[in-house]
Amino acid sequence: DQQVKQNSPSLSVQEGRISILNCDYTNSMFDYFLWYKKYPAEGPTFLISISSIKDKNEDGRFTVFLNKSAKHLSLHIVPSQPGDSAVYFCAAINRNTGTASKLTFGTGTRLQVTL
Amino acid sequence: NAGVTQTPKFRVLKTGQSMTLLCAQDMNHEYMYWYRQDPGMGLRLIHYSVGEGTTAKGEVPDGYNVSRLKKQNFLLGLESAAPSQTSVYFCASSYSRGDRRRETQYFGPGTRLLVL
Numbered sequence: 001d002q003q004v005k006q007n008s009p010s011l012s013v014q015e016g017r018i019s020i021l022n023c024d025y026t027n028s029m030f031d032y033f034l035w036y037k038k039y040p041a042e043g044p045t046f047l048i049s050i051s052s053i054k055d056k057n058e059d060g061r062f063t064v065f066l067n068k069s070a071k072h073l074s075l076h077i078v079p080s081q082p083g084d085s086a087v088y089f090c091a092a093i094n095r096n097t098g099t100a101s102k103l104t105f106g107t108g109t110r111l112q113v114t115l
Numbered sequence: 116n117a118g119v120t121q122t123p124k125f126r127v128l129k130t131g132q133s134m135t136l137l138c139a140q141d142m143n144h145e146y147m148y149w150y151r152q153d154p155g156m157g158l159r160l161i162h163y164s165v166g167e168g169t170t171a172k173g174e175v176p177d178g179y180n181v182s183r184l185k186k187q188n189f190l191l192g193l194e195s196a197a198p199s200q201t202s203v204y205f206c207a208s209s210y211s212r213g214d215r216r217r218e219t220q221y222f223g224p225g226t227r228l229l230v231l
Binding site: 004009032034036041042043044045046049089093095101102103105106107108 | 119146148150155156157158159160163173205207209217218219220221222223224225
C-alpha cells in the first residue's frame, strides 16, 4: 500500500520555465512533508519542507504547496536550471508516532531540464 | 565535516554469503536509519536507531540485522544474502533537540549491492 504517491515517473522542462512536481498521500495522519533531490550515484539531499499547518513554503527558486483537503502537495521550481536535473522524492511523516523520524517516501520523479 | 559516510561503495556477493555495511556520521546525531532503494519503489526503511545501544524494525526488516554500539556508527548485516537483497542501500541520520526532533534526515552516498 503506497501511502505516498508520485504518479509521474519523469518530467521534461525547458530551461527558464517552471517545473511542477506533484505528490499525493493517503494517510491523513501525516503532518510534515519534505522534498529530497537525488543525483545519480549520490544520496538524497534535503530540499524543502512544509508543516501541515501551512499551505505554502518558499525557499529561493523552490516553493512547496500543500492542499490538505486534497491530500496533495507540489514542488514548484522557478526558473528551472540544468543543474536541477535529478530525481525528486516526496516524503511524509506523522510526527506523533514515537520518537524517530520515520519518513515514508514516494517513488520519485525524474526531472530533466533541457537547454 | 564528512557528514554521513558509507562503506563499501559497491559489493558483489554470492547467495548465502554474509556481509556488513558500515555507516558513520560525524554530526553527533542521535537517530540513524538504513533504507533500501529499488526501481519503482522509492526508499524503504529497513531498521533504525534512536540512540546508542538501541535498534528497531522498519518497514522491510526481514533478512537484515543492525547494531549501534557507538553513537556515530550504525551497522547493517546480511546473514545469508539472497538475490532479492540486490539493491542500493542508504544510511541516514537526524538529530533531536530535547523533546523536539528534527525530521530532516541526512543521507550517505549509498552502497550498491549485487547478490548473484
